[in-house]
Amino acid sequence: xSFAQVTAELVNGFETTVLIFVITLVCAVPLGLLxxxxxxxxxxxxxxxxxxxxWIIRGTPLMLQVIIVFYGPGLVFEIPMTxxxxxxxxxxxxxxxxxxxxxxxxGIASVPKGQYExxxxxxxxxxxxxxxxxxxxxxxxxxxxxxxxxxxxxKDTSLARVVAVLELVKSAEDIVxxxxxxxxxxxxxxxxxxxxxxxxILFGKIEKKLDYYKG
Amino acid sequence: xxILEVANIKKKFGKTEVLKGISFTLEQGEILSIIGSSGxxxxxxxxCLTFLERADEGIISVNxxxxxxxxxxxxxxxxxxxxxxxxxxxVFQNFNLFPQYNVLENVTLAGKLLAKERPDYRKNKKEIxxxxxxxxxxxxxxxxxxxxxxxxxxxxxxxQQQRVxxxxxxxxxxxxLCFDEPTSALDPxxxxxxxxxxxxxASQNMTMIIVTxxxxxxxxxxxxxxxxxxxVIAEMGAPSELFDSPKSERxxxxxxxx
Numbered sequence: 001x002s003f004a005q006v007t008a009e010l011v012n013g014f015e016t017t018v019l020i021f022v023i024t025l026v027c028a029v030p031l032g033l034l035x036x037x038x039x040x041x042x043x044x045x046x047x048x049x050x051x052x053x054x055w056i057i058r059g060t061p062l063m064l065q066v067i068i069v070f071y072g073p074g075l076v077f078e079i080p081m082t083x084x085x086x087x088x089x090x091x092x093x094x095x096x097x098x099x100x101x102x103x104x105x106x107g108i109a110s111v112p113k114g115q116y117e118x119x120x121x122x123x124x125x126x127x128x129x130x131x132x133x134x135x136x137x138x139x140x141x142x143x144x145x146x147x148x149x150x151x152x153x154x155k156d157t158s159l160a161r162v163v164a165v166l167e168l169v170k171s172a173e174d175i176v177x178x179x180x181x182x183x184x185x186x187x188x189x190x191x192x193x194x195x196x197x198x199x200x201i202l203f204g205k206i207e208k209k210l211d212y213y214k215g
Numbered sequence: 216x217x218i219l220e221v222a223n224i225k226k227k228f229g230k231t232e233v234l235k236g237i238s239f240t241l242e243q244g245e246i247l248s249i250i251g252s253s254g255x256x257x258x259x260x261x262x263c264l265t266f267l268e269r270a271d272e273g274i275i276s277v278n279x280x281x282x283x284x285x286x287x288x289x290x291x292x293x294x295x296x297x298x299x300x301x302x303x304x305x306v307f308q309n310f311n312l313f314p315q316y317n318v319l320e321n322v323t324l325a326g327k328l329l330a331k332e333r334p335d336y337r338k339n340k341k342e343i344x345x346x347x348x349x350x351x352x353x354x355x356x357x358x359x360x361x362x363x364x365x366x367x368x369x370x371x372x373x374x375q376q377q378r379v380x381x382x383x384x385x386x387x388x389x390x391x392l393c394f395d396e397p398t399s400a401l402d403p404x405x406x407x408x409x410x411x412x413x414x415x416x417a418s419q420n421m422t423m424i425i426v427t428x429x430x431x432x433x434x435x436x437x438x439x440x441x442x443x444x445x446x447v448i449a450e451m452g453a454p455s456e457l458f459d460s461p462k463s464e465r466x467x468x469x470x471x472x473x
Contacts, residue, residue: 112311114307114309114311115311115313117267117307117311118307118311118312118313119325120266120267120300121265121266121267121300121303121304121305121384122324122325122383122384122387123297123298123300123301123325123328123329123387124325124328125293125297128328132324132328133313136315137314137315140315212367213314213315213367213368213369214314214367214369215314215368215369
């Protein structure tokens with residue numbers, strides 16, 4: 001198998017990797033905020049329920065969650081999951097939303113109480129205080145932990161192969177098994193490095209953009 | 216008619232009774248300074264007046280209209296509470312400027328949001344916003360920061376930040392402006408500029424309530440003074456009486472520590 005052929009195969013798998021990454025990110029970012037509101041809710045049962053949910057999601061391996069989402073419906077309800085990629089996406093979105101929600105919660109809790117009070121005495125509604133004053137400060141605070149988590153997501157996409165989704169690592173494994181080549185595995189590493197490198201630069205830019213103020 | 220009437224305000228935090236029945240009145244244009252040691256309840260009183268805390272008991276009336284009554288049936292609606300809140304402006308000890316907004320935006324933000332609720336907002340949006348900005352620019356000039364309009368709070372000194380905070384509070388035209396130890400977080404060198412802004416407000420007949428540890432300033436600026444001790448008003452009167460001939464041993468001891 002030539003270098004060009006291997007590249008073509010890997011690019012094919014890489015497309016799936018990017019797809020899982022993008023869809024997970026786009027869905028988990030807002031879903032995480034929803035979970036945050038739940039875990040900070042003043043209504044105790046909601047808070048308790050949401051925090052238990054977050055505990056379960058963060059306390060079990062993502063790989064296990066992918067397997068359960070894929071095989072669970074068929075085994076429990078006899079409605080087999082036919083779309084492997086969909087199962088992966090569901091598990092990833094829920095898992096990452098739970099992690100993001102905790103990052104958001106930390107970010108929101110770190111904004112000084114005085115910021116809320118200043119908004120309140122100026123006659124702002126709770127909504128205005130959150131969206132006009134608090135949110136932007138939260139975003140600035142959570143960029144570093146979020147970029148960490150998002151870079152982890154890039155590499156976690158390789159877990160999709162446990163339900164035989166042909167992503168980057170699986171494509172390489174197939175080549176290794178089929179052609180007895182070892183170097184494509186290292187080549188795969190370069191793909192991830194490049195992807196994470198680009199993200200690192202991107203997040204650096206965002207951080208810099210929010211650098212115009214402190215606090 | 217008094218601009219502010221406070222009757223029998225009580226507040227507990229858990230088992231600690233912080234305010235044990237505070238009553239006083241304030242006339243238009245009066246300047247009340249509240250002194251007392253830490254933990255005497257000064258700040259809590261101010262927070263109850265500005266609705267950052269809800270008093271457990273008591274009545275607060277502004278211009279003869281009751282804006283808070285612990286015995287009134289039902290809770291005030293959010294809208295009522297906001298309206299009552301706008302009677303008071305509050306300047307915090309640690310400024311609490313919004314760090315992501317520049318000086319002008321800090322001063323105009325609340326006004327612009329409030330303007331959206333005006334019925335004629337859609338029709339006259341441009342003029343309304345322009346007017347808010349013009350007024351803000353004027354206020355910022357009044358606190359001596361015209362050159363800092365587009366600076367961010369992190370680029371200003373503490374004294375400058377506090378002056379912006381005063382302009383921000385004034386922008387909503389509060390009937391009564393409250394100060395919660397406005398100079399306590401400042402270097403001694405910077406307190407002067409904040410105090411002089413407050414003095415100029417006093418000369419413009421602004422009604423003010425000032426919680427402070429600056430005794431000389433309080434004596435000089437205020438028309439009325441309250442000495443709080445352990446949740447009650449231990450002494451109240453003209454500043455000359457309070458500061459020059461304190462009646463109680465407690466106040467004498469307190470003043471002698473300055």
